[in-house]
Amino acid sequence: MIFDTEHYKKLGKEDFESAWHAGPSVLTPPSASSLYPRLTYSRARVHPVFETIHRLREAYLAIGFDEAENPIIVDEQEVYRQFGPEAMAVLDRVFYLGGLPRPNVGIGKEQISKINTILGRDLTGDEEESLRKTLHAYKKSDIDGDELTYELSVVLHTDDAKVVDILDQVFPEFRELKPESSRQTLRSHMTSGWFQTLGAVWEKIPHPIRLFSIDRCFRREQAEDSHRLMSYHSASCVVAGEDVTIEDGKAVARALLSAFGYTDFQFRPDEKRSKYYMPDTQTEVYAAHPDHGWVEVATFGIYSPVALSEYGIGIPVMNLGLGVERMAMIMNKAKDVRELCFPQFFPVRYTDTELGRGVSLIQEPETTPGKTLVRSIMETATAQGSANGPCSFKVFEGELMDTQVRVFVEEPEENAKLLGPASLNEIFIYNGAVLGVPDTEKFAEVRKNGIPTGISYLFAAASKAAAEIEHAARQGMETTVQVKMAKLPGDINLKIEPWVRRYITDNNLKTDVRGPVFLTIRSEIVQNEEN
Template identity: 40%
Template sequence: MAWNPREIKRKAEEDYEATWLETAKLLKRRGRFLRWPKGALRGKPHPICELIQRFRSILLSYGFEEVINPTIVPEGEVKRQYGPEAPIILDRVFYLAGLPRPDIGIKAELARKIRSEIVPGAGEELLEGLKAVFRAYKEGRVEADDLVEEMVRRLNIRPEQATAILALFPELTTLTPVPTRLTLRSHMTALWFPVLAALQDKKPLPIKLFSIGLKWRREQRLDETHLYDSHVASLVVMAEQISLEDGEELVKAILADLGFKEARFVVKEATSKYYAPGMEVEVFIRHGGSWVEVADIGLYSPVSLSNYYIRYPVFNAGFGVERIAM
């Protein structure tokens, strides 16, 4: 049965807790209204996920090992890899921020309101218990998403009473995010350097790895080819000897397996500093009568590799999943 969202929204703006409790009656805990037959109707997969699965199958068939790289990158990693170019790269990244945990004091007026309106008849022990919870929260012994549950458990109150108490404290509602030196990855490359450094003496060469996941960029304009978040299929090969030609042949084979028989490789005029000079290449495929850029490949600079004490050449390729899916 449908409900009236406008009416619920209006009531919630007047009294959120009461509306939250009241509207629970619109939902059913028991009863069977749907059936879940398996195989009767096939679901619809997302085309990006289907393409990612094709990438995974292809790369696994070439003997690559799959890796899940972290999504959070310390700013210092970008500086180690890009050198003097780092400020330009960092201009495109999203920095992370966190809310500080404030010191929360219980003034006499708030104490009276808690004991008279929210938890009628509560004694001094409730206020002391609340102070203890706030102290544990400040010290990090209680996580933010556990705070209400902790109040319910320690103070023996209902969830709606706990949230009503929290709403009294402006220290919690007026917090300003504090920036950190952590970023969301804008290039999968940022994670390959520390990974390869950790593995170079633990695995036999060549080491062939791939990772498929999201990257985030603070684009100045958003359109079908410029997104805040998009997927990249990234691979690296570390070997005693490997040439750019070796890498190009691999990329040609992968694109052919994806159904693209024609590929063009164009050396970038301005090389990113984590690649060696003249060793960064843009990859284009023919589609609909035009050439579309779908990948960036190259050999890492020995300077950037040496910042991680990596002793061997590394080939890297990054395919734009959304670009190829288009």
């Protein structure tokens, strides 16, 4: 049995995507926004490794492979069965599982005396006997470790805190325990599980058998580096049947990798030659990608009949595998697998657009009239900005918070302009910095290539004033809001989220919103003429 290689050659990315999207859709329940009205819904980020796993799963399913889960804990003897004399070299790179032995705890007069001191009373004879029986049951594994504290608290008629003190102060045997290794290992490669799985099913299910598994493997590397982790994901499959040949590996590689945009393939002999593969069948798969050129993406081979016979498997088996993290690195053009997998432990990188989402206003009006007031303040202040003080211009008269108010923008000082020189500055994010800049030739580069936040000093100050006037009107009070010299973001009602501030600090960037605003906005209560 072989795959129809020509058929798989014809399958491209669009064919696979059509197959994937034909499955049931995953939709956000329509009632989600009503259940969680405070949440803003947007498409969240996916982790590149798990996105790659998702695409590989869908690709395997689309070409007819059933999903399987292989054992993750593998006995040492399985490695000997698969590798023969080479097993010792292979075992050098595996993790052995260990555990703490159960201590043989003695209870004498000294221990009883210490327990009595902690409890503040003497143990009864029944309590002493129950204590001995409980510790003996723990030694025989009749009681689990996470149940010991509770069981002791029951027999000693005390609380868990005192039991913890007893274990710590009276029985040093628990503190002095050292882990002991077993002969169980963590799977270092998916093959160790495939032999066991195929050995269990090959005579019980129809042939050809097509199975895949995408799961973690663990390898005790000397050190982790930019291309190597001790824990990684293997995307592995097997095809088992009477007529399986090396051509099946080529066909599966073409079919699987076409979903990732690869079109041309080269199959090169792999010089590593693992013992569980037949001689001259271990093959590296290189694929040409329009963005990445020729890259090694997978390895396949035919399992050795000698290794298969250890599990009583009487049919040929082709195995193909690839490292998910390596594929994700290629897809994301990543240079360091550690940063790709664990970005939380590396410096965060934000675009200017992303940083702009973290810049907003501290105070804003709550009502529609309040928002109208902001526009009126800005329009009048802009139109009369060069007027010399003392001067005053009415910008609003009407109902606000069920109170009739008038609002003025004014300059009380003589020979001072209504608007300060920085009032029309706008906030831009430029190369990670938060900058308040005017529309001048000096700052043309910032305004051309920076990301505008849509916030000017005047808009921020007017929003602050409108919010405070609303608050005052609700209480039937008048108020005056002044914004003078801006030195810090808060001076102009600008809110910069903590994560943006931390990013700026960590990267030695700057926030510069300095400038003279000198804007005064005053509200007064309109008295009811009938009164």
